[in-house]
Amino acid sequence: MLTRRHTLKLAAAGLAAGAAPAFAQEDWKAKYPELIFAIIPAENASGVVERYTPFINYLSKELGTKVTLRIANDYAAIIEGQRAGNIHIGMYGPASFARALMTGAKIDAFAIETNIDGTKGYYSVFYVKKDSPYQKIEDLKGKNLGLVDPNSTSGNNVPRFALNSMKIDPESFFSKVVYTGSHENAIIALSQGTVDIAANWWNDEQESNLLRMARKNMAKAEDYRIIYKSEQIVNSPMAYLTTLPEALRAKIRDAVLNIATKDKVAFDKIYEGKQGPLVAVDNKAYDPIIELNKFVDELRKKKSS
Known part of the structure; x- marks a missing residue:
């Protein structure tokens, strides 16, 4: 596992969720007749809508x-939306959440995704086509690299950290570095030959973005190989505005942390039985990711100077 200064490590998260005081009045409803829940674009929009609509209905109820x-x-849009107070609840990736904290968003992480075995981490991987000749990163000099988004953990920051540890500068080592916009798009770019290697997220042999795409008939998982896997990264958080009334935040926490049992159908629609329940977390769990972001920022500064 990586140290806080130089690598990533899986942060433990075990804070109690807490509950709203019994006497708390729901006078917040007049001020908040509508709450906005936003999510980063990990997949195409129609996929997100289908996956999260039952959850949104559950939360509304x-x-x-x-x-x-x-x-x-x-x-960046979800970061700015929460900074401006226009997005009340956000589902982040670790690096985008850390970036939001670094840029002054008044938010608190309150729930974290877990794996079936109870762990709270995932990995960044590099995929190549199965029938390609590439066996290691060094074999791809002069080829095209597919990343996801500048604020993606597994799709940019961890890959750049890993490449730097290999003494590889992506912009000079590869012929082109392409930001595809989503993890699905990165796989599509690889399948179409737009890129020769693509970064992505991977939980374990049972779940990854590639397997989700395969279940939607968007890709064949057997057509790709992993040639690099990172150290474990702390899982993705859900965060709300600290400016929301505590009674409202307590209700949000209670609803989210209990969805796996209160509305298993809605929960399974999101995770398809491939992940464990959401559990409590706090901002400190993402301190190592803030350090990672700072490291990547320094790399950018060195290149531009």
Whole structure:
């Protein structure tokens, strides 16, 4: 596992969720007749809508107020939306959440995804086509690299960290570095030959973005090979505005942390039985990711100087 200064490590998260005081009045409903829940674009928009609509309906019912799903155009959009206070609840990747904290967003992480075995981490991987001759990163000099988004953890920051440890500068080593916009698009770019190697997220042998695409008949998982896997990264968080009334935040926490049992159908629609329940977390779990972001920022500064 990587150290905080030089690598990633899986941060433990075990804070109790807490509960709203019994006497708390729901006077927040007049001020918040609608809550905006936004998510980073990890897959195409129609896929996000299908996956999250039952959850949005569940959350609306539990809170007793309208909740609207918003799919961010890119990772930066959800950060800016929460900075401006226009997005009340956000589903992030680790690096985008850390970036939001670094840029002054008044938000708190309150729930984290877990794996079936209870762990709270995933990996960044590099895929190549199965029938390609490439066996290691060094074999791809002069080829095209597919990344996801500048604020993606597994799709940019961890890959850049890993390449730097191999003494590889992506912009000079590869012929072209392409930001594809989503993890699905990165696989599509690889399948179409737009890129020769693509970064992506991978949980374990049972779940990854590639396997999700395969279940939707968007790709054949057996057509690709992993040639690099990172150290484990702390899983993705859900975060709400700290400016929301505590009674409302408590209701949101309770609803989200109990969805796996209260509405298993909605929960399974999101994770398809491939992940464990959401559990409590706090901002400190993402301190190592803030350090990673700072490291990548320094790399950019060195290149531009």
